[in-house]
Amino acid sequence: MQDNLQAFPTGSIYPLQTSLIEFTNVTYAYPLPNGGRIAALRDVSLRIEAGEYVAIVGANGSGKSTLARHLNALLVPDSGRVTVAGLDTRDQAQHATIHRTVGMVFQRPEDQIVASLVEEDVAFGAENMGLPSAEIRARVDEALATVGMADMRLRPPHQLSAGQQQRVALAGVLAMRPRCIVFDEATAMLDPAGRRAVREMMVNLHRAGLTIIAITHFMEEVLDAQRVVVLERGRVALDGSPEAVFADPDTLRTLGLDLPPAASLARTLRQRFPVLPTGLLTVPALVEALDALPHHAADLPVTQVEPVPVVGTPLIEVRDLGHTYMLGTPLAQRSLEGVRLSIAEGAAHGLLGATGSGKSTLMQHLNGLLRPQEGTVRVGEYALHDLQTDVRAVRRMVGLVFQLPETQIFEQYVGDEIAYGPRLQGLLGDSLRQRVRWAMELVGMGFNAFKDRFTFALSGGEKRKVALASILALRPSVLLLDEPTAGLDPASHRELLAHLCKLKETGMTLVLSSHQMEDVAALTDHVTVLDGGHSILNGRVTEVFAQGERLRALGLSTPVITQVVEGLRERGWVLPPGLVSSTALIEALSRTLSSTD
C-alpha cells in the first residue's frame, strides 16, 4: 500500500475516490485591525490520502500554520473548499466529527495542556466525545502506554520536560483515535532527546496506519516523510518526494529553505570530490558513499595535540557553584551542584545539556540575576559571591539574551525598544542615536529603514534581531545567549548565525546554550556539558563531540560531521581526531581517498 502511495503521491489517478483531506482552490486572508486583510493562502489545491506521511515546509509567513488550521476546521476558507473524510469544513455541524478525525499537536507544549494532572489532560478530548467512563479510562491507558508516559500519569504536567509534555499532548490526541495527526512544529522547542522521541513516534504511528502531517523548520525531519509540500507566500511552490525537492538546493534557497545538514555537508564534499554521487541526504547514505570510494589507510599525520592555551586568569570563573530554587520551602528543587566553568576573554563557549540540566540557571549566575548560594562566581573584576558587588555594573558588562527574547518587546517602535537600555544608562540625544544605530547595524538592520517600524508588525526573525540589538546597545563585553536560534525558519536561522559569528570576530566573549549541535559546532571553541545540575564534561568542542556515545546517553546529539566521522571509523577508516569543520574533514579525506589526486 505504501509503495502505491509513493508512486502516486498526489493520488490524482483515483479521481472518483475522495481523499482523506482535499483542498480545492482555497483562499484565506486574516483580517487586519484597520479593516484590511492580509492574504495567507492563495488558491491552494492539495489532496492528502489516507496513510500518507506529508511534511509541510516554508519560510515564516508562507502560510504553513494557516494551512494546518484548515486541516481540522480550526479555520475555514474564505473561498474554495476543504473536505475532511468527505465532510465540508464549512458545515459547523460536522466539526465534532472533523476534530476527532484529524487531531493536532501544537508547537508550545505548555500552552495546549488543559488539566493539572497528566491523565486528566489525556482524557480531555475523549471526555468531550461523551464516551462512557470505562471507555475513556481504557483509551487513556492505551494512549499513555503508546507514548511511554504511563508512569507519569499522576504527575502535574508542568513538572515534566518539554519533550514529555509534548508526548502528553500527543497522547491526548491519540485517545480520540483520530485517522490523521497534524504536528504543527511540534519539535521546535525540544531538546535533542525530546525531538528524537517525538520523531520516532511520528514514524511509528505512520507505520501503524495513521496519516501524519508534519509542519517543520527542521529539514532533516522532512526526510521521515514520503512527500513534501513547500509553501511560498500562500501558494504551493513544490510538491514531491524529499529526494526530488532536495535535488535542487538553489530553488530551495530562494524559497527560504535549506538542505538537511547531512545533505548540505555532502554537497560541500562533492565540490572537492566530484566522484561522490548526488542525492545523498542522510548521514548513513553519505558514509556509505564515502566508504564505497577507493581509499587507503592513510598514514596519520602526527596529531598535533594542541596544548590547552594558558591565558592567565580567565574572564569568567565559576567554582563549585550550587543553587536551589524555592530554598527553604517544601518545594525546594536542587538546580546546580558543584558546577565549574572557566571562560577565557574573547572565547565562544557552548553550554550543552538536556532540558532541566541547569543551563539557564548557570547563565543567570553569570550576569548577577542570581547570586551564588554556594561556591563562587567571578566575572572580570567582579566577585558575584560578594554581596557588596554592584550587580548593575556586572549586568552592564554581561548582556543576557533570553530564550524567545522577542516575547519581551514592549515598545511600539523598533528604535525606542533598542534605546531603552542605553537611555537607562543616561545616554541622550545624538550619542543615544549613534548607539542605537551601531547596535542595529551589528544585527544587519538599517537604522533609517527600521527605526520607525512598528515592533508588532515585524517578522519572527526581525523581532529576534531587535531583541538582540537591544542587548547589544548596552555595549556588553560578554554576551550570554539562551537558545538564540530556537523556532526560527532556516533563512533567519542562517542569518542570525552569521551575525553571531561576526560578533565573535569583534572580540566579544560569547556564551551560548543550544539544542542545535550544528550551531554549537559552528560558533564555539569550548563546551561545557551539564547533566542534572552537574558540569560533567569540559573541553574543546572537538573533544566533547568526539564522545558521541556518551552525549547520546545524556539525551544530546552530535553535529553531522562528527556522525559521519564516527560512521567512517566504524567501517575501519583511520581519521585524525577532532574533526568538526567541513574544511578539516575535506583535508582529512583528501589524505585518505586514493583517487582524488
Place this chain on the structure above:
Amino acid sequence: MHDFEFLRFVNIGQYLPTGSVIHRLDARARLLAGFLLLVAITAAPHWTGLVIALGVLLVGLVVARIPVGYALKGLLPPLPFIVFLAVLQVLFGPRSAAVTPLWAWGPASISTVSLLNGALLVLRFVALILALSWLSFCISTTEIVRALDALLAPLTKIGLPTHAFVLMVQVTLRFLPLLALEAERIAKSQASRGAEWGTGRGGLLRRARQALPLLVPLFLTGLQRAENLALAMQARGYQGGKGRTTMTPLEFRLADAAALALAVMLAIVVICV
C-alpha cells in the same frame, strides 16, 4: 538575593500532595468545608470566633501534614498590606460620639474601639489567608474544578452556563503559575537591560514606571497563550459542556459526610461564640 522568585513564599495556589486523611476526602467535601470556613471567618463578629478559627486551622494543617512554618511564611508577602489597612482602620474608621478618642488630629483619631477594630481586622485577614493556603495545600486545581463542576451541575437545569464558568476557573488556575513564571522571566530580562529590578534601588515612582516594560509583554504573551489554548481545546473537540462525560466520577462516602458535618459545626461555632 531572591528578588526574582516572586512565588517563593506565596503559597496560595500551591498544592502539596502529602496523602493525608484530609487529602483522601472527596473533593466536594474538601471544597465545601474550606468554603464554609472562609465564610465563617469573614462573618465572625467577635475575636473569640477568629481565635477558634485559627486554632482549627492549625490543627487542620497538622492533620494535613503541612509544615506549619511554611504555611506561616505565606503570611509574609501580604503583611505590609494588612498592616496598612489596619492603620487606616484605626485612624479613619467609623467614630461614635459615645467614645472619647485617645488622640485626634483633623479627620484622624485613635480610640479604644478603633484599636480593637484594627486588631480584629489583622486577625481576620491572617485567618483568611491561612484558610486559603490550607485549602490550596489540600486540594489540587483539578479537584477544585471537578468538585465545582459536580456541585454546580444542578444549575445547568435552570439554563446557567456552569460548564463554561468551571472551564474558566480551570484555565485561570492553570495559567496563574505560568504567568508568574513569565513575569519572573520578563523582569529578569529587563533587569539585564539595566532596569532596577532585583537591585533593591529606585523610588516608588521609578518602580511604577518600570512596571510598563513588565506589563506590556506579560499582557501580550498572556493573550497569546490564551489564544493558543483556546485553539488546542477546540482541536480536541471542546464545544462547551454539552455531551461531555468524565473519566473519574466522584464518590461521596460516609467519611466525607462526617467531615462535612464537622465543618458545618465548626463554622457555626466560629460565627456564634
